[in-house]
Amino acid sequence: MRSENGYALAVRRMTEPESVFGQLKNNRGFRRFLLRGMDKVTLEVGWLSLAHNLLKQAATNRKQKLASLQ
Template sequence: MPSFKQQVREKRHSEEGYALSVRRMIEPESVFGQIKNNRGFRRFLLRGLPKVSVEVGWLSLAHNLLKKMAVDQKRKAVGQG
């Protein structure tokens, strides 16, 4: 029976595993980059895991609302033109 590491390695090198790992690498990075660069977030203001979790929640909510607003404005502008 192959080791767990060997099983994971084989799964990762399969076509399906490679596609999943590529998708996983790309998706979250842009969000963190946008929050850091575009929103100016560099440090947590609060300390402790429960408080940081709330702060991450607020950051995520603000990011998603601003993103939705931009999509809605773009959709509205296309509808008028």
């Protein structure tokens, strides 16, 4: 934390997950877990993460395809 590199890493850790959780809550409407128990919640988080990453990849592919057409 005292070095410039340590501070940069700490800042990255604070900001990266926040955008994902914000998108899950606001854009996807996810407010609470549907299942109970640590194993089931872990599975549900995995599905949410997978869906988020697939949608993000699809948007990137769409942008690249549109850029290549122009």
